[in-house]
Amino acid sequence: MTAAFDRHLLVAEDISVHIPSGGGTVRAVDRVSLSLERGKTLALVGESGSGKSMLCRAILGIPPGRAATRGRIIFGERDLAQLPEKELNAIRGREIGVVLQNPMSSLNPVLKVGWQIAEPMLRHLGISLLKARERAVELLGAVGIPRPAERVDCYPHQLSGGMRQRVAIAIALACDPQLLIADEPTTALDVTVQAEILNLLGRLQMERRMAMILVSHDLGVVAGRAHETAVMYAGRIVEQAPTVILFDQMRMRYTRALFDSIPRLDAPSGQPLASIGGQLPDLAAELQGCRFAPRCRRAEDRCFAEEPPLVADGLEDHRFACWFPCEPGISVTPPGPLLPKRIMS
Amino acid sequence: MNGNNPKNQEPLLRVKDLTVEYPACRGRKVHAVSGVSFDLARRETLGLVGESGCGKSSLARAIMQLPKPTAGKVILDGDDLAACDPVRLRILRSRFQMIFQDPASSLNPSRTVGASIEAPLLAMGHHGREERTRQAKVMMAAVGLDPERHYGRRPHQLSGGQCQRVAIARALMTNPRLLVCDEPVSSLDVSVQAQILNLLREVRGEYGLSMLFIAHDLAVVKNIADRVAVMYLGRLCEVAQCEDFYRAPAHPYSMALLDAVPRPDPRHLLPATGMLPGELPSAIDPPSGCRFRTRCRRAEALCAMECPELREIAPGHKVACHFPTFVKDL
Ligand SMILES: Nc1ncnc2c1ncn2[C@@H]1O[C@H](COP(=O)(O)OP(=O)(O)OP(=O)(O)O)[C@@H](O)[C@H]1O
Ligand SMILES: Nc1ncnc2c1ncn2[C@@H]1O[C@H](COP(=O)(O)OP(=O)(O)O)[C@@H](O)[C@H]1O
Ligand code: SF4
Ligand code: SF4
Ligand SMILES: [Mg+2]
Ligand SMILES: [Mg+2]
Numbered sequence: 081m082t083a084a085f086d087r088h089l090l091v092a093e094d095i096s097v098h099i100p101s102g103g104g105t106v107r108a109v110d111r112v113s114l115s116l117e118r119g120k121t122l123a124l125v126g127e128s129g130s131g132k133s134m135l136c137r138a139i140l141g142i143p144p145g146r147a148a149t150r151g152r153i154i155f156g157e158r159d160l161a162q163l164p165e166k167e168l169n170a171i172r173g174r175e176i177g178v179v180l181q182n183p184m185s186s187l188n189p190v191l192k193v194g195w196q197i198a199e200p201m202l203r204h205l206g207i208s209l210l211k212a213r214e215r216a217v218e219l220l221g222a223v224g225i226p227r228p229a230e231r232v233d234c235y236p237h238q239l240s241g242g243m244r245q246r247v248a249i250a251i252a253l254a255c256d257p258q259l260l261i262a263d264e265p266t267t268a269l270d271v272t273v274q275a276e277i278l279n280l281l282g283r284l285q286m287e288r289r290m291a292m293i294l295v296s297h298d299l300g301v302v303a304g305r306a307h308e309t310a311v312m313y314a315g316r317i318v319e320q321a322p323t324v325i326l327f328d329q330m331r332m333r334y335t336r337a338l339f340d341s342i343p344r345l346d347a348p349s350g351q352p353l354a355s356i357g358g359q360l361p362d363l364a365a366e367l368q369g370c371r372f373a374p375r376c377r378r379a380e381d382r383c384f385a386e387e388p389p390l391v392a393d394g395l396e397d398h399r400f401a402c403w404f405p406c407e408p409g410i411s412v413t414p415p416g417p418l419l420p421k422r423i424m425s
Numbered sequence: 426m427n428g429n430n431p432k433n434q435e436p437l438l439r440v441k442d443l444t445v446e447y448p449a450c451r452g453r454k455v456h457a458v459s460g461v462s463f464d465l466a467r468r469e470t471l472g473l474v475g476e477s478g479c480g481k482s483s484l485a486r487a488i489m490q491l492p493k494p495t496a497g498k499v500i501l502d503g504d505d506l507a508a509c510d511p512v513r514l515r516i517l518r519s520r521f522q523m524i525f526q527d528p529a530s531s532l533n534p535s536r537t538v539g540a541s542i543e544a545p546l547l548a549m550g551h552h553g554r555e556e557r558t559r560q561a562k563v564m565m566a567a568v569g570l571d572p573e574r575h576y577g578r579r580p581h582q583l584s585g586g587q588c589q590r591v592a593i594a595r596a597l598m599t600n601p602r603l604l605v606c607d608e609p610v611s612s613l614d615v616s617v618q619a620q621i622l623n624l625l626r627e628v629r630g631e632y633g634l635s636m637l638f639i640a641h642d643l644a645v646v647k648n649i650a651d652r653v654a655v656m657y658l659g660r661l662c663e664v665a666q667c668e669d670f671y672r673a674p675a676h677p678y679s680m681a682l683l684d685a686v687p688r689p690d691p692r693h694l695l696p697a698t699g700m701l702p703g704e705l706p707s708a709i710d711p712p713s714g715c716r717f718r719t720r721c722r723r724a725e726a727l728c729a730m731e732c733p734e735l736r737e738i739a740p741g742h743k744v745a746c747h748f749p750t751f752v753k754d755l
Contacts, residue, residue: 127614127615127616127617128585128614128617226703226704240477240478240704240705241477243704269477270476270477270641271641271642271643271682271685271686271687272476272641272681272682272685272701273476273477274685274687275684275685275687276701278687297614297615297616298614298615298687299615299689300615300687300688300689301687303687303688303689303690303691304688304690304691304692323691324691324692326691327689327690327691337616338615338616339689341615341616341618341619342615342619342644342689343618343619343622343642343644343645343647343648344644344688344689345643345644345647345671345683345686345688347647347648349647349648349650349667349668349671350626350648350649350651350667351648352623352626353619353622353623353648354619355616355619355620355622355623356616356619356620357620359584
C-alpha cells in the first residue's frame, strides 16, 4: 500500500454509475474520483440531480435497481467494489453509518426508536439486549434528545422532524462507524433545527474522530463545516479544494454561480439574486465539452467542443475544470462582520 | 391608481385578533394562532417567519378562509372576509390567491398544466375556451414557462421549480390584489430558489401585488420583503421594516433565528452551544405568560406571569417582550 492509502480512509477512483432508463442510459455519476482522510469531513455540493446521492450509493454499494457501478472503492484496505454482498453488509451500518434526507423514510414507523437504535448493535456487535438498550439511551442523550430514558420508548411519529433526524443520527452512530455519510441531513428541516443538527454532526465527528461525507445543495450549509469541498455538476466533480481556499477563490464558473444564487443576510434587501438560468443537461444524452456551457455566461466555442480537465492551477490541492476560470485570489467573502455584534445576555 | 381616493390610503389587508384553534384529544385545543393582528399596505410584501409548527400555515389558511378562523377579522379592501356569506366570498376570492410549499402536490396530478392554469377562470365562469387558453398561454410566458412545450404537460413531467411557476401563473390568472405565499421556496434548491424569488419580485411589480410571504429563513425574507413579522407558537414576537429589523432586531427569538441562518463563509461558525435550548413547547398547552420563556436565556419571573403585548419601541417597530434589546445595547 502506498502512503496515500495509509492516511486515507476512503479512496474512490473513477466511479461511474450508469442507470438504464427509457430514454437511454442515464450517466448519473461519470468518472468521479475522491479521497477522504481519517477524521476529516468532505462536503459534496451541487444542485438537485447532479449525482450526489448516486455517488454516495455507489460508495455504499447500494446503487438503484439495474444500475451499473464502475470504479474502485478502497475503504481501509479493502476494495468495496470487489467484496461479496455479505461482507459489504457487515461493513454498512458498522464501519460506515448513513443518514438520509428524509428521516421518516429511514425510520420504521411501527418500531420504537430504542429498538431501531439497538438493532444494528445486536446485529453487528453481538451485545446483550439489556446492554443495547442502555447504549440506545446513551446515544439519544448524545444526539441531544432531552429525557432520553423516556424517549427510547417513543414511536417516530411522536417526534418532531428534527428529533427524528437526531434518532436517525443515533442509529448511524450506534456501532461507532469510522465513516458517516450524511446525504442532505438537514434539507427537510427548519433553519434553526438545521443549525443544531449541523453543530451536532460537527461535534460528534470531532469527538469520535469519524470521517464524514456531508452532502448538500447549498454552499452556505457546508461552509465552516467541512475540511474539503467538492462541487458536482451533471455527474462530474467540477471543482475541489480545502473549503477555506474554495470560498476564497472560486475558479470554476458554476461554483461561483451557485454561490451567487444564495440569499444573504449581508446583502442589501430587495436586490434580485444572480440566478442560474436553464437546467441541468439531459444525462442520458451524449454530452460534449463543458457540461455547464449552455448555462454559462462566459462560455466560448472551446467550452462546447472540449471538456475541461479537473486540474490544479497554482495551488496543488485546489483543482477545477474550466477553460476560462474566474480570476484567482479575489476574496468573494466581503470583509467585516456580517451582522452587528449582538449581545445575548 | 388614483392617489386621491381615500380607499387607496387604507391598508389592503387588516388582520385583527385572528385566532385559530383545532380540536385535540380529551376536549383540549391546539392553539395554532392566538390573537394575531397586522396590516398589509398596498404593494407591500410582509415576510412571516417562524419555526415549523408555529402556526404560519394556519394563519395563511385563515386569511384565505380555508377554513374560516375560530375568531378575529380579516378585512380585505374593506370587506370582512370572515363575516362574508359563501356567495359573497366566492365573488371576492378572485382578489386573493395562494401559493403552497410543496409545488408538486398543490397541482392536480391528472390535469395538464394548461387546465390547471385555466381552472380559476373556469371557476369564476369567465370566457370561452379559446379566450381562456389564450390568457393561460400569455401568463405561462410571463412566468417563464414555454407556452407551446409545457401547456399539455402534467405535473410529474415538470421539475419542482417548473411546478412552482405553474402555481404562480394559476394564482395570477384572476388578477388578484393579494398573494399569500406559504413557503414557496422551502422545498427548492438554492439555484431554483433564486429563480423563483426573482420571478415573484418581477410579477409583484408588474401586477401591483401585495404579498404575505412565509418562510423559515430570514435571509430569504430579507431578499423579498419590505417588512418582517416573526411568529412563535401562535403569537407575533416582532414586526418591523426590514431595514430596522436586520440592523437592530429586538426580540430574543428573532436573534436566535438570525443566528441560525447558514452563512456562506467558511470562517463563520455558528455558536457552539444550542442557540435555542430545549424544544418547541406543545401548542396544546403553551407556556403561561410569554410563550417563548421556556427557551429564552433572558427570561425572568415576570415573563411567566404576564404575556408581553406587542408594543412599539420605535416608529413602526413593534416587539412583544418584557426585556427587548434596544439599539443602544448593541
Ligand atoms: N432510479 C433511477 N432511474 C433513473 N435515473 C435516476 C434514478 N435515480 C436517479 N436518477 C437520475 O440520476 C441523476 C442523479 O440523481 P441523484 O439522486 O444522485 O441527484 P442528487 O444530486 O442527489 O439530487 P437530489 O438533491 O434531488 O437528491 C439525476 O439525473 C436523476 O434523475
Ligand atoms: N388540521 C389540524 N388539526 C390539528 N392540529 C393542527 C392542524 N393543522 C395544524 N395543526 C397544528 O397547529 C400548529 C400550527 O401548524 P401549522 O400552521 O401547520 O404550522 P407551520 O405552517 O408553521 O408549520 C401545529 O402545532 C400543528 O401541529
Ligand atoms: S469551461 Fe467554459 S462553459 Fe465551462 S464553466 Fe468554464 S467558461 Fe463556463
Ligand atoms: S418576555 Fe421574557 S421570556 Fe419572553 S422573550 Fe422577552 S425576556 Fe424572553
Ligand atoms: Mg440527493
Ligand atoms: Mg407550514
